[in-house]
Amino acid sequence: MIKFKLINHNYNYEIENIIKPFKNYVENIYIESILKNNLCIARIYKDGELQIFKEEKAKDNKKEIKQRLIRTVYHSLCEFTKIKMPWGFLTGIRPTKIVHDMLENNITYEDIKYHLLNFYDIREDKVELMIKVAKKEKIILDKNKDNEISIYIGIPFCPTRCLYCSFTSYSIKNKEILVKDYLNALEKELSFAKEYVKDKTIRSIYVGGGTPTSLNEKQIERLLDLINKNFNVEDIEEFTVEAGRPDTINRKKLELLKEYNVDRISINPQTMNDDTLIKIGRNHTTQDIIRTFYLARDIGHDSINMDLIVGLPGENKKDVENTINRIKELNPDSITVHTMAIKRASRLREALEEYKLTTANEIEEMISVTAKGAKDMGMEPYYLYRQKNMLGNFENVGYSKPSKESIYNIEIMEEKETILALGAGAITKVVDNKTNKIERIPNVKNVEEYVNRIDEMIDRKKKGLI
Ligand code: SF4
Structure with missing residues (x-):
């Protein structure tokens, strides 16, 4: 103590x-x-x-x-x-923001590196990672235009709840009846968004959650149709939908995504070990992941991201090696490697004594395995963030092949343009580039509340947006 x-x-x-x-x-x-x-x-x-x-x-x-x-x-x-932390005494969740702030003050990369090493006491490999990521991000951020925004749309439904999850997400089975009302409310918010973006450019749209593909085919089509009707989707640089869990995906849904101009999807295995998938409460096997991935490729999805987690309960370095080797066979366009975090609202946190948590040394080895795997696939790190209560106090890193970096992921991390966020639990971030101030406009998290109070959510945005 x-x-x-x-x-x-x-x-x-x-x-x-x-x-x-x-x-x-x-x-x-x-x-x-x-x-x-x-x-x-x-x-x-x-x-x-x-x-x-x-x-x-x-x-x-x-x-x-x-x-x-x-x-x-x-x-x-x-x-x-006699122990040092990999990120020194840096506590924020956006390490690369420091690099961008210093660059804006005309400080050279060499001096930034010196400061990170000697003031923040960050380990050299982490400093190299920060600089590498910041350089990649800068290429994307430098293309931000005045009066440009990105859009987030949250679909807070999943087939089951994962052990480590703390997101706003409801089991689709229990809330099926609510989906129609939810989409009706979202339709209202989208109409407001259409008005708001009238004289603006949209750079990227991200539909996340939850697992948006938990919706059935009709509901997905309605959602995609609403998005396409309200925004000029063909002119938008990036349109992502998280297909997330393979147990929610089928050919028809993947075809709809393609038909409605979605050009980036995420199929998230987290691990390629069946025992762990059971342990973390996911209703699918590794074979389902493989089948879904090839199905998406067959339909023409040419930007597929896969999320992984290191430090899942019961996994060791060999399990992570197995995961990355099998991911290499699939050869996605980008991966995001998360370090397990014990989140406050998760089932894992409640039942912590039932699990043996991975040590910092083991996490370090696992991270090296994934970094090497990403390199072998021709990927480089392009975004980076940290969370509270991560095992070993490490980081989450997004890797991508050239030109497959997610614009939205960089925009949300670096907070250089406004993100208009729609749906239950979504938080709009209004970025004023003149003053560097960021205002947050949250929507209520509870789905029923969101549906019942949709006019109030829209009013909040009317008042807070610039
Ligand atoms: S798929 Fe994602 S949002 Fe859904 S329960 Fe699992 S971690 Fe939570």
Whole structure:
């Protein structure tokens, strides 16, 4: 157990987050984080005895004071445990944002690298990854036009709930009756969106969830028809639909996606090991994944992403090697490799004592296996993000073949243009590029509430959008 006390400041959330990854490595210590006239101090005590003492002087600036308070606690813990975290004391979920901000201030890549290594204490391979990803993203972001937005549409239904899931998602079986009402409400929101984008360009549309292909053929056709009627889809650079789970996909649905101009889909195995698929509550086999993938190719889908997770319960390095080898045989256009995160609203979190979690060292090896696998398939990392409570405190990385990078994934991560988000639980992000301010306009998460309060959701957008 690590106890801590803040003295003369209240960065409780930040200090707690930096301490959390060390909890597995140390017991019964007490930390003080003290601010005294811009002097940031961290002290570690064990059995009442002072063990480590660190102090750093911050400039008279709120951001730097906060960073140095976190940094002193982090360095004290590193010295005490002899363990360093791969991402140093960086706590945000968008590491590459730092690189873009520094580039905007005309700082060279060399100086950025130096700062990331020496101030944030990020490990060299992670710094290389950040720079590589930022360079890839920059090519896409530099093409953003004034008055351009992207659109997200959420379909919060899935066949069953995965063990680790924390998304807004309902079992389609229990909510089948609601789908019609949901699509009616979405139709209203889409009509509003049509008006809003009248004098704007749409760069990308992303239909996610949930699993949008949980809808039956008629419902999918209605959804795609609504999207095509309200937006000039043929002129949009990228139109993605998450086909997600193979148990929701068939030939007809894949044909409809093609017919209605969807040019990128995601078929997400997470693992290519049948035992694990059962364990995580997915209703399909690896054979279903393979069959669905080839079906999509046969119909002409030429940009297929596959999501994977490392650190799934019960998996070891060999299982991840098996997954990546089988993915290599399929040869998708992009993959996203997530590190398992124990999310608050997940079943996994509730039943944590039933599972043996993967250690940081094992996760590290698994990540190397997937990075090498992506390289073997001719892919490079193009987007990157981190989440709270990830095993080993690592990252999620998207890899793609040249020109198959997802524009939407980069836009949502880097927050350089407005994302208009429709559907239950969707959060619109209004980006003001003049002031660099970002305002969020959330829709209610609950499907029934969304349906009943759709006019209010539209009013929120009318008020908040610029
Ligand atoms: S498919 Fe995705 S959204 Fe659906 S339950 Fe699984 S993790 Fe959640």
